[in-house]
Amino acid sequence: MNTSIEFEKELAAKEAVKLLSNGQIVGLGSGSTAGYAIREIGKLVKNGLKIRAIPTSDHTRDLAASLGIPLVDINSVDAIDITIDGADEFDSSLNLIKGGGGALLREKIVASMSTDLIIMADSTKKVEVLGTFKLPIEVIPFASNFVLKQISQLNGTGTVRRAGTTEYVTDEGNYIIDVDFGPINDPSSLAAELNGIAGLVGHGLFVQMAKKVIMGVGSTTRTFDLNP
Numbered sequence: 001m002n003t004s005i006e007f008e009k010e011l012a013a014k015e016a017v018k019l020l021s022n023g024q025i026v027g028l029g030s031g032s033t034a035g036y037a038i039r040e041i042g043k044l045v046k047n048g049l050k051i052r053a054i055p056t057s058d059h060t061r062d063l064a065a066s067l068g069i070p071l072v073d074i075n076s077v078d079a080i081d082i083t084i085d086g087a088d089e090f091d092s093s094l095n096l097i098k099g100g101g102g103a104l105l106r107e108k109i110v111a112s113m114s115t116d117l118i119i120m121a122d123s124t125k126k127v128e129v130l131g132t133f134k135l136p137i138e139v140i141p142f143a144s145n146f147v148l149k150q151i152s153q154l155n156g157t158g159t160v161r162r163a164g165t166t167e168y169v170t171d172e173g174n175y176i177i178d179v180d181f182g183p184i185n186d187p188s189s190l191a192a193e194l195n196g197i198a199g200l201v202g203h204g205l206f207v208q209m210a211k212k213v214i215m216g217v218g219s220t221t222r223t224f225d226l227n228p
């Protein structure tokens, strides 16, 4: 574990959690940076913060529950006030690649329901052009070979993610294909192409969804706002 990167994640998480207020419905992201935020929220809840949270993965649900953070069923709410989540890459337009931890489908649903999506990142996540990190794509197992072929027609090279000797399976029972598209110069067009593939249920391109990225850098944080 790189301790300075971990410190940047923790700094970004602590800064993001300052945006929460009483009465909000809060989406809780997944991954190590989100973990720092969830532990911080746990402390605030113990000290009286009144929120209800919607987790984006089983792991996040278990962590939040263990810390006494009140949870609410996503299907019982019409909207989410704020979601705080991590990312694998972000560019200067705040487009993201997410899904390194495999939670991209629920993360995108929660983000889509959120008034504000706040991303927390360490300084390694900022890129000029998305695409060094392979784009995670979630597919129903029945369609995995078909989707691999469709992706190759978009000049992507995909590999089904493994967990030891078998395929990695998401919380929704699907597979992940990690795709190398090279530099993604037009995330919006690629997202539209991917959205049209049958059997592909989600992808990690989050185009113009984040309102803010809070990045830890060294011993401080830097905030990037959408259309500042």
Ligand SMILES: O=C(CO)[C@H](O)[C@H](O)COP(=O)(O)O
Pocket: 029, 030, 031, 032, 033, 034, 085, 086, 087, 088, 097, 098, 099, 100, 101, 102, 103, 104, 107
């Ligand atoms: O999208 C995600 C999980 O699906 C994570 O937010 C992303 O992978 C970043 O993870 P970390 O905070 O551990 O660097």
